[in-house]
Amino acid sequence: MATLHDLETPALLLDRSVLDRNLSRMQARMDRLAVRLRPHVKTTKSIDVLRRVSGGTQGSITVSTLKEAEYFLEYGVTNILYAVGIAPGKLAHAAGLMRRGAELTLILDSIEAAHAVRQAAVTFPVLIELDVDGHRSGVSPESPLLLEIAAALGSSLRGVMTHAGESYNCASTAAIVDMAEQERAGAVRAAERLRAAGFNSPVVSVGSTPTATFAADLSGVTEVRAGVYMFHDLVMAGIGVCEIDDIALSVLVSVIGHQADRGWIITDGGWMALSRDRGTAKQRIDQGFGLVRDLDCRALSEDLIVMSANQEHGVIARRDGHSPDFSRYPVGSLLRILPNHACATAAQHTRYQVIEETDPTVVACWQRTNGW
Amino acid sequence: MATLHDLETPALLLDRSVLDRNLSRMQARMDRLAVRLRPHVKTTKSIDVLRRVSGGTQGSITVSTLKEAEYFLEYGVTNILYAVGIAPGKLAHAAGLMRRGAELTLILDSIEAAHAVRQAAVTFPVLIELDVDGHRSGVSPESPLLLEIAAALGSSLRGVMTHAGESYNCASTAAIVDMAEQERAGAVRAAERLRAAGFNSPVVSVGSTPTATFAADLSGVTEVRAGVYMFHDLVMAGIGVCEIDDIALSVLVSVIGHQADRGWIITDGGWMALSRDRGTAKQRIDQGFGLVRDLDCRALSEDLIVMSANQEHGVIARRDGHSPDFSRYPVGSLLRILPNHACATAAQHTRYQVIEETDPTVVACWQRTNGW
Numbered sequence: 001m002a003t004l005h006d007l008e009t010p011a012l013l014l015d016r017s018v019l020d021r022n023l024s025r026m027q028a029r030m031d032r033l034a035v036r037l038r039p040h041v042k043t044t045k046s047i048d049v050l051r052r053v054s055g056g057t058q059g060s061i062t063v064s065t066l067k068e069a070e071y072f073l074e075y076g077v078t079n080i081l082y083a084v085g086i087a088p089g090k091l092a093h094a095a096g097l098m099r100r101g102a103e104l105t106l107i108l109d110s111i112e113a114a115h116a117v118r119q120a121a122v123t124f125p126v127l128i129e130l131d132v133d134g135h136r137s138g139v140s141p142e143s144p145l146l147l148e149i150a151a152a153l154g155s156s157l158r159g160v161m162t163h164a165g166e167s168y169n170c171a172s173t174a175a176i177v178d179m180a181e182q183e184r185a186g187a188v189r190a191a192e193r194l195r196a197a198g199f200n201s202p203v204v205s206v207g208s209t210p211t212a213t214f215a216a217d218l219s220g221v222t223e224v225r226a227g228v229y230m231f232h233d234l235v236m237a238g239i240g241v242c243e244i245d246d247i248a249l250s251v252l253v254s255v256i257g258h259q260a261d262r263g264w265i266i267t268d269g270g271w272m273a274l275s276r277d278r279g280t281a282k283q284r285i286d287q288g289f290g291l292v293r294d295l296d297c298r299a300l301s302e303d304l305i306v307m308s309a310n311q312e313h314g315v316i317a318r319r320d321g322h323s324p325d326f327s328r329y330p331v332g333s334l335l336r337i338l339p340n341h342a343c344a345t346a347a348q349h350t351r352y353q354v355i356e357e358t359d360p361t362v363v364a365c366w367q368r369t370n371g372w
Numbered sequence: 373m374a375t376l377h378d379l380e381t382p383a384l385l386l387d388r389s390v391l392d393r394n395l396s397r398m399q400a401r402m403d404r405l406a407v408r409l410r411p412h413v414k415t416t417k418s419i420d421v422l423r424r425v426s427g428g429t430q431g432s433i434t435v436s437t438l439k440e441a442e443y444f445l446e447y448g449v450t451n452i453l454y455a456v457g458i459a460p461g462k463l464a465h466a467a468g469l470m471r472r473g474a475e476l477t478l479i480l481d482s483i484e485a486a487h488a489v490r491q492a493a494v495t496f497p498v499l500i501e502l503d504v505d506g507h508r509s510g511v512s513p514e515s516p517l518l519l520e521i522a523a524a525l526g527s528s529l530r531g532v533m534t535h536a537g538e539s540y541n542c543a544s545t546a547a548i549v550d551m552a553e554q555e556r557a558g559a560v561r562a563a564e565r566l567r568a569a570g571f572n573s574p575v576v577s578v579g580s581t582p583t584a585t586f587a588a589d590l591s592g593v594t595e596v597r598a599g600v601y602m603f604h605d606l607v608m609a610g611i612g613v614c615e616i617d618d619i620a621l622s623v624l625v626s627v628i629g630h631q632a633d634r635g636w637i638i639t640d641g642g643w644m645a646l647s648r649d650r651g652t653a654k655q656r657i658d659q660g661f662g663l664v665r666d667l668d669c670r671a672l673s674e675d676l677i678v679m680s681a682n683q684e685h686g687v688i689a690r691r692d693g694h695s696p697d698f699s700r701y702p703v704g705s706l707l708r709i710l711p712n713h714a715c716a717t718a719a720q721h722t723r724y725q726v727i728e729e730t731d732p733t734v735v736a737c738w739q740r741t742n743g744w
Binding site: 008009066084093109131134254258259262271273276310315350372 | 503649
């Protein structure tokens with residue numbers, strides 16, 4: 001069996017024990033709230049990860065690209081929600097997926113898009129996207145436009161969906177609890193308005209990892225979408241959604257040099273391997289381009305972060321500006337970097353080297369899909 | 373022939389006319405300075421692009437990963453400089469490339485790495501990496517360590533190399549001219565010290581796109597490495613290394629909705645397609661996640677940028693905060709986004725849709741390599 005020392009760096013590591021723990025915790029929460037989980041695969045993009053989520057029964061998923069839909073459809077996953085407003089230019093591709101057996105639900109937030117979908121070659125199920133937090137897309141639950149779009153959709157209408165993306169910027173757990181209720185209440189209110197006007201709205205879909213983690217009540221909601229909870233990351237830890245030790249993903253890097261005068265350890269883990277995501281920059285603790293851990297993913301006695309990054313170079317330094325003990329990190333030694341944002345870091349790689357918390361061997365290599 | 377309207381968005385566009393112009397301009401500069409260009413392929417990672425650079429004779433290249441070396445070797449490019457300090461764990465892979473016909477030059481900046489290289493199964497040519505600007509790796513041209521590493525390398529030593537990465541942060545052309553001289557002088561000085569101590573140093577390799585563009589003199593330098601000049605980007609335009617119209621790369625996106633109250637045009641070009649690079653954030657003009665152009669890559673009469681980005685959503689707004697004329701950007705219409713950083717944006721994609729400035733048809737699809 002290969003060990004971490006046999007991998008060529010940089011390499012993306014996935015700790016399956018931590019993954020499984022994250023999956024169980026979220027599933028238990030959903031069971032308690034009596035709501036169905038429709039996992040978002042945009043973070044993980046791997047059938048092997050999905051098989052751990054659904055425990056063999058592949059269930060229904062959320063995707064962020066038609067490429068993901070196509071990939072998972074090839075593995076027999078048919079119930080797919082494409083959770084980005086449909087561009088009319090993608091309808092032919094989407095129709096092809098329907099003909100190949102997908103039950104592909106689309107979302108939209110305009111009359112123009114509704115007309116385009118109704119003119120497509122196949123009948124798609126459609127959810128109207130709602131804006132509950134001013135974060136990006138969607139119509140207000142109270143807007144007249146909601147009913148106009150519903151009328152334009154006719155028999156395609158299946159209900160409503162929203163994503164409280166602003167929950168990523170919440171400063172406290174209490175604020176996330178409030179945001180979860182705002183997300184739930186907005187979606188349920190929109191569905192009620194549709195029903196009062198004579199439309200069907202069987203689906204009330206909400207979700208984000210922070211709101212799914214802290215929602216106190218999900219009455220009226222039929223499904224929750226979340227994705228990053230599978231891997232977690234430093235941004236999630238920074239808003240209290242997970243602990244650092246819940247982060248299942250890390251990047252294995254090699255030390256390639258030292259700049260002793262400046263207190264720098266140079267590695268081959270640059271922004272190409274870590275991503276350029278600086279999501280912790282505006283949080284209470286700025287983790288640079290990532291937090292440094294030892295080969296067993298334990299905290300180092302020195303507080304090291306990736307202070308800066310070039311394409312294939314990471315510059316590691318102590319957070320307090322003092323010089324690290326270079327003798328502990330000789331040229332050729334290995335370190336693990338916990339990512340700011342799991343979705344962004346994983347997307348820089350084509351595969352996961354799968355390990356277990358208590359075992360230094362690589363137990364599997366899981367492929368992932370990328371691109372469009 | 374396909375037109376831009378036939379492409380599924382987001383798609384990476386490469387304007388071949390602009391590429392060719394950028395290539396000719398740099399080659400003419402190098403000819404004038406009487407120095408050889410060793411193009412860095414880390415930005416473009418495509419044999420089809422390299423063929424335009426070298427005009428059929430494939431010459432010698434610089435790479436940032438062994439994956440790039442492997443990819444180009446398969447196409448017959450053998451003279452390869454791997455310009456990231458060698459990690460001992462990669463030596464077996466590097467030796468394999470040598471056995472397959474590569475003349476793979478390594479770089480390093482420590483005695484430990486020199487010992488590891490000398491113990492490898494094959495004899496590699498090696499350059500000592502110099503630090504001329506405090507940017508990241510390398511030994512000082514004046515340091516005693518330079519001669520100690522040379523002694524440890526023995527017959528592997530071929531010379532010195534440096535990269536003035538700080539040139540990306542220069543505030544004026546005059547500062548870049550000075551940085552180019554600092555880069556040249558440091559490299560030449562180190563080579564002279566080596567020669568004075570009885571070592572060979574036939575190679576004196578320098579380079580970055582800014583210093584290559586503005587160097588006044590390159591006496592004593594034997595080769596220049598540069599890569600991003602082929603595509604250029606908003607960061608290069610921001611420091612005066614190119615004009616906006618010299619940017620050969622753009623991302624084609626579709627409008628998927630409007631948030632009229634907030635003045636937002638929502639597209640399917642999020643950070644996954646644009647990258648999370650915010651390299652212009654600290655420049656005089658912050659271009660957000662990219663500058664918006666029309667389908668022919670002309671400036672719009674409204675000054676639009678990608679203000680924010682989620683994974684598969686871009687939020688376009690006017691820089692002055694006023695509401696754009698939404699009627700000009702209906703749902704389904706196409707826009708082009710010029711990237712902050714070509715290396716980062718191109719790496720989010722697996723292929724280039726090749727177009728010509730004066731022609732709306734897609735003339736070719738060029739693959740690129742990614743990862744490790």
